[in-house]
Amino acid sequence: QQQVKQSPQSLIVQKGGISIINCAYENTAFDYFPWYQQFPGKGPALLIAIRPDVSEKKEGRFTISFNKSAKQFSLHIMDSQPGDSATYFCAARAGGFKTIFGAGTRLFVKA
Amino acid sequence: GAGVSQSPRYKVAKRGQDVALRCDPISGHVSLFWYQQALGQGPEFLTYFQNEAQLDKSGLPSDRFFAERPEGSVSTLKIQRTQQEDSAVYLCASSMTSGLEYNEQFFGPGTRLTVL
Numbered sequence A: 001q002q003q004v005k006q007s008p009q010s011l012i013v014q015k016g017g018i019s020i021i022n023c024a025y026e027n028t029a030f031d032y033f034p035w036y037q038q039f040p041g042k043g044p045a046l047l048i049a050i051r052p053d054v055s056e057k058k059e060g061r062f063t064i065s066f067n068k069s070a071k072q073f074s075l076h077i078m079d080s081q082p083g084d085s086a087t088y089f090c091a092a093r094a095g096g097f098k099t100i101f102g103a104g105t106r107l108f109v110k111a
Numbered sequence B: 001g002a003g004v005s006q007s008p009r010y011k012v013a014k015r016g017q018d019v020a021l022r023c024d025p026i027s028g029h030v031s032l033f034w035y036q037q038a039l040g041q042g043p044e045f046l047t048y049f050q051n052e053a054q055l056d057k058s059g060l061p062s063d064r065f066f067a068e069r070p071e072g073s074v075s076t077l078k079i080q081r082t083q084q085e086d087s088a089v090y091l092c093a094s095s096m097t098s099g100l101e102y103n104e105q106f107f108g109p110g111t112r113l114t115v116l
Helices: none
Strands: A004-007 A010-014 A019-025 A033-038 A045-050 A056-059 A062-067 A072-077 A086-094 A098-101 A105-110 B005-007 B010-013 B019-024 B031-037 B044-050 B053-056 B065-068 B075-079 B088-095 B111-115
Touching: A004 A086, A010 A019, A019 A086, A019 A105, A033 A062, A045 A056, A045 A062, A045 A072, A072 A086, A098 B044, B005 B088, B010 B019, B019 B088, B019 B111, B031 B075, B044 B065, B044 B075, B075 B088
Parallel strands: A010 A105, B010 B111
Antiparallel strands: A004 A019, A019 A072, A033 A045, A033 A086, A056 A062, A062 A072, A086 A098, A086 A105, B005 B019, B019 B075, B031 B044, B031 B088, B044 B053, B065 B075, B088 B111
16 A cells, blocks of 8 residues: 555657656555656655646646546656656655655666 | 765675764754665655654664664664665655655765675
């Protein structure tokens, strides 16, 4: 119930293409869903986040789509760039502090 | 400081040794978190402090793991009698206010612990 399942494990996208990462959860107590970006040797950094009362949130080239009934959410990276190559983690939080992370998606954008 | 800092960045320990990992959160941040990140995995929650109070330690894997934040700023994660399975990156994060609000957690670069 505490898990957040993330797919795919790895993703290769051409420059300019769309990267899509999917996540699913079971615990309906989760009420905040952040996405993190992590570069090698660095800690995760918040990219974008959504609450379940919203079905979509867009910030620049990054969009979260949220389907509350299906308990699924996804990250879309439009016009993917080589600098986007990193590991992306979806996450979920209940009660404001304990964050549960997915296993991560390693994205590589080919120039 | 400009961000969360952790030291040392790398630590190699022989099995059975004790280690201490330090976290300096962003100045003024009330909440502090420790996570363990195994190779190729997402971070896993270990423990949470609000000021000096340790409010949740449910993620600590065993009683060999101990965390403290005595003055509500710097925190230390101590691992006693290290085992090979303790090898991981230990991440510290801090956020501005207490746990019931959706404040961003700022992560440090982590300490990579290798137990031989």
